[in-house]
Amino acid sequence: MSPVMQTPERRTHRRDDAGRPRPLADSVLRMIWREREISRAEIARRAELSRSTVSEIVSLLLPTALVAETGTGPSRGGRRPIVLQFQDDACLILGVEVGASHVAVALTDLRGKVLVWRHRTHVVRTDPKGTRALVRELCDACLDKTPGSRRRLVGLGVALPCPIDPRSPERVSEIVLPDWGGRHGLESIAEAYDVPLMVDNDANLGALAERWWGAGRGVDDFAFVKIATGIGSGHVSGGNLYRGATGVAGEIGHMxxxxxxxxCVCGLRGCLATFVGSQALVTKARKLLADYPGSMLAANEPTITTIEDAALAGDPLALRLVNEAAEHLGVAIASMLNLMNPAKVIFGGGLTRVGDLLLEPLRETVRRRTLVSSVDASALVMSELGPRAGAVGAATMVLKAALHDSRLFPTSHRRAEAS
Amino acid sequence: MSPVMQTPERRTHRRDDAGRPRPLADSVLRMIWREREISRAEIARRAELSRSTVSEIVSLLLPTALVAETGTGPSRGGRRPIVLQFQDDACLILGVEVGASHVAVALTDLRGKVLVWRHRTHVVRTDPKGTRALVRELCDACLDKTPGSRRRLVGLGVALPCPIDPRSPERVSEIVLPDWGGRHGLESIAEAYDVPLMVDNDANLGALAERWWGAGRGVDDFAFVKIATGIGSGHVSGGNLYRGATGVAGEIGHMxxxxxxxxCVCGLRGCLATFVGSQALVTKARKLLADYPGSMLAANEPTITTIEDAALAGDPLALRLVNEAAEHLGVAIASMLNLMNPAKVIFGGGLTRVGDLLLEPLRETVRRRTLVSSVDASALVMSELGPRAGAVGAATMVLKAALHDSRLFPTSHRRAEAS
DNA sequence: GGGCTTTGTTCAGACGGCGAGCAAAGTATC
DNA sequence: GATACTTTGCTCGCCGTCTGAACAAAGCCC
Structure with missing residues (x-):
């Protein structure tokens, strides 16, 4: 039961695993997914099940087309095992990222691979209606490029640029998105495709994407810090997203x-966001331009993009801005480490374009400022997924839900609408 | 499977609930514990089980003496139900708090009620050997006061004043307790009683105690902030303790x-601990004494206790110290709220003696400093358990483990040693 | 080729939980 | 007070799930 799922489940059932056909079937399916290729005997050994049980479960899995037999594997001293392979392309997932000023849609397979990508800038904050239409348009475009995709669609995941309370996932913050009337209103799109809709905050989904496909693979406790217009963080704890009481955890920008x-607008003094946000950097650049008459930034009105470009080109003013941002960010990160004790911190969002220019001074600050040294410098890394983290994470949220309740997969027993 | 349990489980089993007799028995037992008194039919309704299943499980529970039939309840329009009552006094638990300079032991029943309490100050930090002997002595004293207690003992829980990594619970931090050689060495005491040993950090266990018996009842996400020699916090998220990657989460004192x-000793500048810890307040009091010649604190060398007393008596200098501490604490709390989004914050430890003198300015600071207003002022409250939170929490850790795996209860099927 | 291992299947059986049915013991209605 | 209805707790047979034993197929090793 995903806390962020909006559409009701297709069948009712009483307890978490009861009423479901074959309680262990989903965990076997997840193991095949995880291992990509594995034999029945190997599943039995790893899951500590009997071979007969595994055999029976696999015979139920094969007709779903999620798993196929693909030849034989190497012998371990006896009969050669039949290789079961997870079919990554059996189904598709739509992942949508709605940013402060853009919409991106990814159509992915069941391994997080982006098959079709659509991206367009848009005045999201002030135009909810146009944004909804744009999401629909880009989703349709993705689906139309892939024959039969509507029939194989598992669900629609959406990353939104505001906190989402798992208890009422249809609501969006009226403070962060005042023109949206408190609701994202994306239900009709999922209904048009007859799939479940799931939504969550973009930083949370960035963290999820890194956990499954990026720098967070195999790490059960880490933080994903997204530096864009604002600064937000998503936290993975014990392998799962940490959401807090009302889903607004991760406002690291307001430490x-x-x-x-x-x-700061939030009421605090000296928030991280007043030092490191795009706006703060631009303001500071203007103020310091007088001291750096030869700076590349003197040519035009500075923007966050030109500051990044200048820093990468070695401009002294831009480097100073990045250095000071790293210093301030380091203080907040050090506090966050002491409070939440992640094993790793992954940085995403726009500013990460400057890479080690930001990361090196940041590592140095954190190194100087944590005695308990809950993380060493090597645990501060850049996102591996870059700008696609949000949309891929949105698709991953759907994939995760389906792998934990395989009835969400549209295999055989469901719809026969037109593709 | 508690992450902090040190002694191996009594029987091996393969999966979490497999190999165990009656998978649903423990959840039925927990329901009876929670409701105190409940009928078989009511259990069936609430757990969505059939009456026949509940009947059979209860017939297994009755011989354990943890549950007893105690008459009949009111009719709901038909036959009157048989009341099943959880027997709080069927077993006992030892909860130990080892502080920076004291040891306390509580012998509790299965409802967190303290039956015997022993407390003694001791130079814990510098005398590990004497501390271990003292723990043993106080535990023995508690058990000796209660006939037959050794036979009915479920386990030994210990709260330690340093971070505990769940993956190696026998280790203690060499930084926080340099004289202890990296190990708490309490295993032999639990072995002497032939019960499991479980250990955790004192702030975590304070949080657990408040969650079960105090201001955190029914609250699934809250923070427990302990203000003593240092400042630490324990965090409950989704009803469970948040521990972080290596168990050192909750170092709010080093934000x-x-x-x-x-x-600060930790490497950071301007840590909360440099403003609000006992030492910081005493130092500041000395510095300001010149400006407050008439202060009650001028009589003797100020200590944290005399400062608290003076504040309660209305002394201006002491009040100023408390007010400024509240202001600084408020900034850290506001940041913590933005980052972790608890529904409530509970304050414990020594400084809480001053009560609303601390809480009121704290609430005001937090109110001014959080726009997202993840908590309102009424969610900042004092501990309900006071100085016993640590020891009671240690016992609660054992109780929680036993209620999730009833094989830990020493009922019938176990030891017949001398009491 | 013979002995051994490994794989995957079949089949009888154990076990947990379920619903139907029933007696006991209550309430509601006349 | 008699009758109808409700609720409780128990018994019993059934079903689904998982298991272990047995077996055939297919490999390895000597």
């Missing part, structure tokens, strides 16, 4: 790192 | 709230 600093 | 502040 106070200097109680004498400037007042 | 940086002023990057220009004094350097």
């Amino acid at each position: 106070a790192i200097d109680s004498h600093g400037e007042r | 940086a709230i002023d990057s220009h502040g004094e350097r």
Whole structure:
């Protein structure tokens, strides 16, 4: 039962695993997914099940087309095993990222591979209606490029640029998105495709994407810090997303790192966001331009993109801005490490374009500022998924839900609508 | 499977619920515990089980003496139900708190009620051997006061004043307790009683105690902030303890709230602990004494206790110290709220003696400093368990483990040693 | 080729939980 | 007070799930 699922489940059942056909079938399916290729005997050994049970479960899995027999594997001193292979292309998932000023849609397979990608800038904050139409348009475009995709669609995942309370996932914050009327209103799109809709915050889904496909693979406790217009973080704890009481956990941008600093919109003084957000950097660049008359930034009105470009080109002013941002970010990260004790911190979002220019001074700051040294410098890394993290994470949320309740897969027993 | 259990489980089993007699028996037992008194039919309704299944499970539970039939309840329009009552006094638990400078032991029943309490100050940090002997002595004293207690003992829980990594619970931090040689060495005591040993950090166990018996009842996401020699926090998320990657989560005392502040032992500048810890308050009191010649604190060398007393008596200097501590604490709490989004914050430890003197300015600071207002002022409250939170929490850890695996209860099928 | 191992299947059986049915013991209605 | 109805707790047969034993097929090793 995903806390962020909006559409009701297709069948009712009483307890978490009861009423479901073959309680262990899903865990066997997940193992095949995880291992990609595995034999029945190997499943039995790893899951500590009897070979007869595994055999019976596999015979139920084969007709779903999610798993296929693909030849034989190497002998272990006896009969050669039949290789069972998870069919990554058996189904498709739509992952949508709605940012502050853009919409991106990824059509993925069951291994997180992006098959079709659509991206368009849009005034999301002020135009909810147009944004909804755009999401629909880009989703349709993705599906139309892939024959038969509607029939094989598992679900629609959406990353939104505001906190989502798992208890009422249809609501969006009226503070962050004042023109949206408190609702994202994307239900009709999922209904048009007859699939479940799931939504969550973009930082959470970025974290999820890194956990499954990126720098967070195999790491059960880490933080994903997204530096874009604002700064948000998603936290994975014990392998699962940490959401807090009302789903607004991860507002690392509003940690106070200097109680004498400037007042922030959130009410605190000296928030991290007042030092490191795009707007803060641009403002600071303007202020310092007088001291750096030869800077590349003097040519035009500075933007976050030109600052990044200048830093990569070695411009002293831009480098100073990045260095100071790293210093402030380091203080907040150090506090976060002491409080939440992740094993790793993954940085995503726009500013990560500058790569080690940001990361090196950041590592140095954190190294100087944590005695308990809950993480060493090597645990501060850049996102591996880059700008696609949000949309891929949205698709991953659907994949995760389906792998934990395989009845969500549209295999055989479901719809026969037109593709 | 508790992550902090040190002694191996009594029987081996393969999966979490497999190999265990009656998978649903423990959840029925927990329901009876939770409801105190309940009929078979009511259990069947709430757990969505058939009456026949419940009947059979109860017939297994009755011989354990954890549950007893105690008459009949009111009719609901038909035959009157037989009341099943959880027997809180069927077993006993030892909960130990080892503080920086004291040892306390509570012998509790299965409802967290403290039956015997022993407390003694001791130089814990510098005398590991004497501390271990003292723990043993106080435990023996508790057991000796209660006839037959050794036979009915479920386990030994210990709260330690340093982070505990669930993956190696026998280890203690060499930084926090340098004289202890990296190990707490309490295994032999549990072995002497032939019960499992479980250990965890004192802030975590304070949080657990408040969750089960205090201000955190029914709250699935909250933070417990312990203000004593240092400042630590325990976090409950989704009803369970949040431990982080290596069990050191909750070092709220080392959040940086002023990057220009004094350097802290931890490497950061302007840590909360440099403003609000006992030592910080005493130092500050000395510094300010010149400005407050009439202060009650001028009589003797100020200590944290005399400062608390003076504040309660209305002394201006002491009140100023408390107010400023509340202000700094408020900044850290606000940041923590933004990052972790608890529904409530519970304050424990020594400084809480001053009560609303601390809480009121704290609430005001937090109110001013959180726009997203993830908690309102009423969600900042004092501990309900006070100085016993640690020891009671240690016992609760054992109780929780036993209620999730009733084979830990020493009922019938176990030892017949001398009591 | 013979002995051994491994794989995957079949089949009888154990076990947990379920629903039907029933007696006991209550309430509601006349 | 008699009758009808409800609720409780138990017994019993049934079903689905998983298991172990047995077996054939297919490999390895000597």
